[in-house]
Amino acid sequence: MIETTSPAPDAPATPSPRSIVYRLWNGAIPAAVCDAVIGAFDEEELYDATVQLSDRPVEVLSDTRKTRHTFVDPGHWTGSLVSHFAHLANLLWRFDVSGLGTLSILRYEESGRFAWHVDALTYDTTDYGALGEGLERKLSVTVNLSSPTSYEGGDLEFMNSTGQLLAQPQLREQGSVVVFPSTVGHQVTPVTAGVRYALVGWMVGPPLR
Numbered sequence: 001m002i003e004t005t006s007p008a009p010d011a012p013a014t015p016s017p018r019s020i021v022y023r024l025w026n027g028a029i030p031a032a033v034c035d036a037v038i039g040a041f042d043e044e045e046l047y048d049a050t051v052q053l054s055d056r057p058v059e060v061l062s063d064t065r066k067t068r069h070t071f072v073d074p075g076h077w078t079g080s081l082v083s084h085f086a087h088l089a090n091l092l093w094r095f096d097v098s099g100l101g102t103l104s105i106l107r108y109e110e111s112g113r114f115a116w117h118v119d120a121l122t123y124d125t126t127d128y129g130a131l132g133e134g135l136e137r138k139l140s141v142t143v144n145l146s147s148p149t150s151y152e153g154g155d156l157e158f159m160n161s162t163g164q165l166l167a168q169p170q171l172r173e174q175g176s177v178v179v180f181p182s183t184v185g186h187q188v189t190p191v192t193a194g195v196r197y198a199l200v201g202w203m204v205g206p207p208l209r
């Protein structure tokens with residue numbers, strides 16, 4: 001008799017929790033709170049968001065990313081919404097996270113977009129203050145702040161590891177919170193009318209080793 005710990009050939013494959021592309025809390029944040037978050041940031045204080053493509057400097061590339069934004073201190077009350085759902089989601093993935101590294105409010109106006117990308121950087125020189133230096137983005141969080149009828153387009157979409165597009169109408173509901181590993185490919189399709197606001201944040205932690 002041959003002893004083996006491998007599953008029998010006909011055993012059903014058990015998907016790893018790490019293969020889950022995103023976790024969604026549909027309409028989790030009340031509309032009044034979403035409106036309060038939007039109201040906490042004056043449009044005037046937002047500026048053009050930048051991107052960093054490999055071996056290029058940080059720059060504004062409106063074909064790739066077109067949105068107005070500002071960084072928000074992770075200690076701002078809105079950060080507690082983001083880190084709460086990140087920790088909840090991380091009960092599944094169990095990434096080694098140190099805390100909420102970056103928080104940002106985004107305003108996508110007509111033709112605003114963010115082409116396919118991943119949030120995890122291969123190197124990260126950001127100093128995360130009390131959290132430390134040399135940390136990587138592990139988990140990305142989006143809180144959809146706008147009512148789905150207040151804009152057209154502007155859909156957050158994902159791609160799984162086999163290149164399949166994952167789009168779900170609930171992702172655009174007001175107050176929906178989505179959390180995903182920062183290595184997952186995602187995009188925001190162009191806004192064709194209206195304005196979409198999102199609160200986004202990243203949980204950072206020690207690099208893979």
Ligand SMILES: O=C(O)CCC(=O)C(=O)O
Binds near residue numbers: 114119186188200
């Ligand atoms: O607007 C969103 O929901 C996502 C934005 C995004 O992907 C990013 O800022 O990296």
Ligand SMILES: [Fe+2]
Binds near residue numbers: 119
């Ligand atoms: Fe992103």
